[in-house]
């Protein structure tokens with residue numbers, strides 16, 4: 001029986017600029033693209049909330065369905081299983097010897113643990129760093145020497161910026177027929193969520209997963225509407241699709257690579273204009289990288305607190321979670337999150353500050369709720385930002401927001417609060 005290359009998909013659900021796919025296709029072996037709905041991510045937390053909530057589950061299923069179509073277009077398919085990743089890979093290996101596993105690497109504790117368990121199968125593993133914009137080997141310092149403060153990091157990387165070119169793409173994969181048209185992407189009901197749930201008409205943006213939708217959004221935001229040209233002025237907005245890029249979920253699920261996003265920003269700067277706003281979008285991608293490298297530097301210990309302490313869920317916390325506090329501006333944001341799986345960056349900073357500094361609740365309880373609810377949940381950005389707002393992460397300055405002043409400044413006519421607080 002011929003050995004296969006296993007292309008293990010995680011949060012890199014795309015075919016364009018996908019390093020493991022490129023390498024597997026060049027291996028000369030038949031390739032089996034594989035995705036596991038790992039029970040450790042699709043479970044109920046000790047708090048009673050789903051670890052992966054309804055909005056992100058829907059986005060994930062849409063992403064996988066789009067990925068499967070793209071793989072079918074190049075002669076392959078997506079083999080999906082629900083269970084424990086290392087066990088499912090072990091079962092495949094039992095039927096078809098796996099010569100090598102091609103996969104993206106992550107540096108958060110659960111992801112490191114799963115990778116370690118897969119490594120125990122004694123199959124050669126070829127991992128790729130492709131979540132960040134800058135590859136770790138292109139940093140101007142060893143990751144262990146990552147500056148503690150963002151501004152120092154930014155200045156250093158900008159001085160000698162290196163960003164790898166995108167992979168050109170694969171137009172054919174050879175996959176054994178046994179793996180073609182044999183696996184089914186489960187329905188959302190399999191995860192305990194209703195099949196039909198109408199999108200809230202107040203949502204900033206109807207976020208639908210998949211590489212195709214990611215490129216459509218990019219085409220619209222950068223090229224058709226040219227909203228990128230005013231990003232720095234609009235980015236603190238609260239209502240509508242266009243005050244910010246709405247790219248986070250596509251980046252978190254890997255529907256598009258940060259490199260591709262960056263190259264499009266650069267192409268726009270060359271072809272149309274380069275200004276403060278186009279620069280600022282790149283600047284935000286550096287924040288994203290900073291949190292990734294931070295987790296890499298700390299080798300999983302970054303997540304110790306949030307994994308090992310089980311916060312007590314108090315009445316005050318429940319009021320915050322459900323948007324029932326004494327602060328209407330906080331409530332409006334929390335209701336938007338609950339109903340849509342999205343909240344603006346301004347909103348996230350405000351509700352996080354309120355939970356930690358006003359209600360005196362543990363930051364990791366808030367981070368856990370965000371992990372459950374956010375469509376764009378990204379382990380590095382979520383936990384990194386939460387510690388930052390709590391004043392215990394990088395740059396441990398106090399970041400206490402005055403909620404009333406924030407509401408006056410960013411929602412002067414209360415239109416955002418009316419939108420989410422009206423029944």
Ligand SMILES: Cc1cc2nc3c(=O)[nH]c(=O)nc-3n(C[C@H](O)[C@H](O)[C@H](O)COP(=O)(O)OP(=O)(O)OC[C@H]3O[C@@H](n4cnc5c(N)ncnc54)[C@H](O)[C@@H]3O)c2cc1C
Pocket residue numbers: 235244245246247248249251252281284285287288291343344345346348349352370374376377378379381382383385386389
């Ligand atoms: C408490 C808290 C939790 C957060 N959790 C997440 C999370 O789980 N996933 C996530 O992607 N972002 C998170 N963010 C960062 C930020 O709020 C979102 O990335 C942003 O609101 C997404 O909307 P956008 O794509 O329109 O962003 P834009 O303003 O258009 O920014 C462009 C891209 O830059 C990156 N970016 C922007 N701001 C940040 C930031 N502060 N930190 C890291 N990357 C950033 C994102 O990838 C984003 O898509 C969090 C922020 C806070 C304060």
